[in-house]
Amino acid sequence: MAPGGETSGGTASGGGMPGGTASGFAVRLEAATAVYGEGAAAVTALHGVTAGITRGAFTAVMGPSGSGKSTFLHLAAGLERPASGRVLLGDTDLSGLKETALTELRRERIGFVFQAYNLIPALDVSDNITLPLRFAGRSVDPAWLTEIAGAVGLGELLGRRPSELSGGQQQRVAIARALVTRPDVVFADEPTGALDTGTGAQVLRLLRGLVDSLGQTVVMVTHDPVAASYAHTVMFLADGRIVGELDAPTAESVAARMTHLGER
Numbered sequence: 726m727a728p729g730g731e732t733s734g735g736t737a738s739g740g741g742m743p744g745g746t747a748s749g750f751a752v753r754l755e756a757a758t759a760v761y762g763e764g765a766a767a768v769t770a771l772h773g774v775t776a777g778i779t780r781g782a783f784t785a786v787m788g789p790s791g792s793g794k795s796t797f798l799h800l801a802a803g804l805e806r807p808a809s810g811r812v813l814l815g816d817t818d819l820s821g822l823k824e825t826a827l828t829e830l831r832r833e834r835i836g837f838v839f840q841a842y843n844l845i846p847a848l849d850v851s852d853n854i855t856l857p858l859r860f861a862g863r864s865v866d867p868a869w870l871t872e873i874a875g876a877v878g879l880g881e882l883l884g885r886r887p888s889e890l891s892g893g894q895q896q897r898v899a900i901a902r903a904l905v906t907r908p909d910v911v912f913a914d915e916p917t918g919a920l921d922t923g924t925g926a927q928v929l930r931l932l933r934g935l936v937d938s939l940g941q942t943v944v945m946v947t948h949d950p951v952a953a954s955y956a957h958t959v960m961f962l963a964d965g966r967i968v969g970e971l972d973a974p975t976a977e978s979v980a981a982r983m984t985h986l987g988e989r
Contacts, residue, residue, distance in 0.1 A: 749777070749779055749780055750777035750778060750779060750780060750813075751778050751779070751780040751781075751814070751815065751909055751910045751942040752777070752778040752801045752812070752813065752814055752909075752910055752942075752944070753775075753776070753777045753778070753812070753813045754774050754775060754776045754777075754797070754800060754801060754807075754810065754811075754812050755775055755810050755811050755812075755813070756773045756774070756775055756809065756810035756811075757771055757773070757774050757775070757800055757807040757809070757810035757811065757812060758771055758772060758773050758774075758807055758808045758809045758810055759771040759793070759796045759799075759800060759805065759807055759808060759965075760808040769965055770793045770796040770965055771793045771796050771797060771800065771807075771965045771966075772964075772965045772966050773809075773810065774793075774797065774810075774965070774966065774967055775810075776797075776960065776967055778801065778910070778942065778944055779942075779957075779958070780942055781936065781940045781941070781942055782936065782942060782943075782957045782958065783932065783933055783936040783943045783945070783955065783956045783957045783958075784943070784944050784945070784956055784957065784958050784959075784960060785944075785945050785946075785947055785952070785953040785955075785956035785958070785959045785960070785974075786798065786944065786945070786946045786947075786959075786960050786962065787946075787947060787948065787950075787953055787959055787960070787961055787962070787979065787983065788961055788962035788963055788986065789963065789983075789986060791964075792962040792963050792964065792965070792986075793962050793964070793965040793966075794946050794962050795914070795946060796965075797946075797962060798912055798914060798944065798946050800812050801910075801912070801944065802831070802835055802837070802910075802912045803819045803822075803827055803830060803831050803835065804831075806819075806820060807820060814830065814834060814835070814909055814910070815909060817830065829861075832857060832860065832861050832906070833861065833906055833908075834906070834908050834909045834910075835908050835909065835910055835911075835912065836902075836903030836904055836906065836908040836910070836911040836912070837903055837911070837912055837913075837914075838896070838899050838900055838903050838911060838912070838913040838914070838916045839899070839913075839914050839915075839916070840914065840915045840916065840917075840918040840919050841919070842887070842892075842895040842896055842898065842899045842919075843899065844887040844895055844898055844899065845887075846886065846887055846888060847886075848886070848887075849883065849884050849885060849886055850874075850879055850882050850883045850884065850885050850886075850887075850890070850898050851870065851874075851883040851884065853887065853898050853902060854870065854873070854874065854879075854883075854898060854901045854902045854905055855870060855902075855905055856902060857902060857905055857906050858905060858906065861906070863906075869905070869907075870883075870905070873901050873904045873905060874901060876901075876904075876934075876935060876938070876939065877897040877898075877900050877901045877904075877931055877935075878894075878897055878931070879894070879897055879898065879901060882894065891924070892919060892920050892921075892924060893920060893924035893925075893927055893928060896916060896917075896919075896920065896924075896928050897928070897931065899916075900916075900928070900931065900932070900935075904935070904941065909942065910942045910943070910944060911935075911941060911942065911943045911944070912943075912944050912945075912946075913932065913943060913944070913945040913946070914945075914946050915946060915947055915948070916928060916929075916932070916945065917929060917947075917949070917952055925952070926951075929952055929955040930955065932945070932955065933955045933956075936957070950976045950977075950979035950980040950983065951976045953974055953976075953979045954974050954975050954976040954979060956974060957972065957973070958970060958971065958972050958974070959971045959974045959979055959982075961982060961983070961986055963986040968986055969982060969986075
């Protein structure tokens with residue numbers, strides 16, 4: 726990939742959907758602030774962040790430790806509520822939902838991939854993938870299971886248990902599980918952190934391929950410029966604020982931008 730253009734400021738489009746219309750965003754944060762603690766001990770993790778994640782794109786979120794990138798993911802995914810401002814998944818305002826409705830929305834419309842695979846050892850690959858459907862009381866579509874298992878390279882492994890898989894294969898199961906509900910967005914938090922370099926690259930190519938071939942929206946938090954280079958766009962945070970955005974990133978351009986975060 727060749728280095729792309731860079732913008733900076735308080736608003737990021739996650740790839741620049743033409744016109745920046747609301748319909749082009751899978752997720753939007755509008756003046757979202759996150760505060761932990763109370764009184765003199767309160768810490769503001771995000772300061773009035775306004776950002777949009779473009780639908781059907783692969784967006785990486787980067788920043789140094791304490792920059793607010795994990796908080797950004799938690800707010801965008803509905804795992805936490807903003808102290809002020811709002812978060813929208815499509816046209817649904819997450820900030821106004823009751824906890825039960827929010828839990829159901831996360832289960833139906835959001836997929837998660839974490840550094841830990843969180844597979845159930847007693848279940849085979851097929852049952853691990855379809856677990857979210859069973860929790861939701863939904864039936865399994867065999868054709869869709871076959872399609873996503875094939876897309877992530879697990880078509881011949883559906884009957885195996887996690888102990889019979891490599892680390893990379895287990896992460897592929899976790900990715901397929903995140904896709905099985907046909908979510909609006911898949912959030913990936915350091916998805917290659919527990920993998921060796923070669924296996925991590927395979928997983929990153931897989932994520933990019935799912936976006937390019939299936940039109941899936943993926944948001945990945947990472948500290949690794951090489952991992953970020955697989956995204957369409959990288960959004961940079963520092964001190965709880967968006968300080969820049971880089972399209973068509975390379976590992977070199979991301980690393981160079983990271984060395985100057987927070988500079989004015």
